[in-house]
Amino acid sequence: MLDAEARERVIVALDCDREEALSLADALSGHAKWLKVGMTLYYAEGPQIVEIFKLLGFKVFLDLKFHDIPHQVQGAAASAVEAGADMITMHAVGGVPMMQAAQAAVDESGTEADTLAITVLTSMNEETLAQTGVSRGVGEQVRALAACAQEAGLSGVVASPQEAAMLRELLGPDALIVTPGVRPVGAALGDQSRVATPAAAISAGASHLVIGRPITRAADPVAAFEEIAAELD
Ligand code: C5P
Numbered sequence: 001m002l003d004a005e006a007r008e009r010v011i012v013a014l015d016c017d018r019e020e021a022l023s024l025a026d027a028l029s030g031h032a033k034w035l036k037v038g039m040t041l042y043y044a045e046g047p048q049i050v051e052i053f054k055l056l057g058f059k060v061f062l063d064l065k066f067h068d069i070p071h072q073v074q075g076a077a078a079s080a081v082e083a084g085a086d087m088i089t090m091h092a093v094g095g096v097p098m099m100q101a102a103q104a105a106v107d108e109s110g111t112e113a114d115t116l117a118i119t120v121l122t123s124m125n126e127e128t129l130a131q132t133g134v135s136r137g138v139g140e141q142v143r144a145l146a147a148c149a150q151e152a153g154l155s156g157v158v159a160s161p162q163e164a165a166m167l168r169e170l171l172g173p174d175a176l177i178v179t180p181g182v183r184p185v186g187a188a189l190g191d192q193s194r195v196a197t198p199a200a201a202i203s204a205g206a207s208h209l210v211i212g213r214p215i216t217r218a219a220d221p222v223a224a225f226e227e228i229a230a231e232l233d
Helices: 003-009 018-028 039-045 047-055 070-083 096-109 126-131 138-151 161-171 198-204 221-232
Strands: 010-013 034-038 059-066 087-091 114-118 156-158 176-179 208-211
Touching (some): 003 010, 010 221, 018 039, 018 047, 034 039, 034 047, 039 059, 047 059, 047 070, 059 070, 070 087, 070 096, 087 096, 096 114, 096 138, 114 138, 114 176, 138 156, 138 161, 161 176, 161 198, 198 208
Parallel strands (some): 010 034, 010 208, 034 059, 059 087, 087 114, 114 156, 156 176, 176 208
């Protein structure tokens, strides 16, 4: 993999407050290409935080996991890409028409933003899934919802590294498969349990890796990022 391509594949998750996020963005500028903004930072700071990262030259993965009626999600997707998001997320359980509405908003925006579906949150298991009325297993549910996302014309899915190979086979070579739960060899697991190394996640079929604490909490975040990118190279 070329150096530039390896850098494109690592999305740094900034799950922190504004001050720390800005200081990390400043340090990572020129090294990382992608930053992930989640609900915590976005609901505190609003679209301005996306605009700031864009001005610093980053691509922004805005992970707000939309789930509402199609009209509302269409508006949310339009606002997200208007703010500059290059990748947005939504819950596939919102249904095919909801996902189509989000895709329509992106298409109408004239941007190249990518759309990703969340299938089953990795915080869920068979038991919590059953409580929501879904009696089939997690794997089957992931597969069915990924097929819905594909039918709706989305760019891809967010998935655990364990699901990446199955999803790559199902969705084909062009789909985006973005995997969190990635830990370089020897890194602290934190609250992640089912993890893969960056290289293993890519060979399983992931197109992008979401990596937070192994980079953001490192004594030297730039060195940690560079080490991970080099592992992919
Ligand atoms: O710090 P860490 O590398 O665990 O961060 C992973 C990021 O990916 C966090 O922003 C977390 O919310 C997100 N994520 C995850 N597992 C999922 C989906 C998203 O850890 N299944």
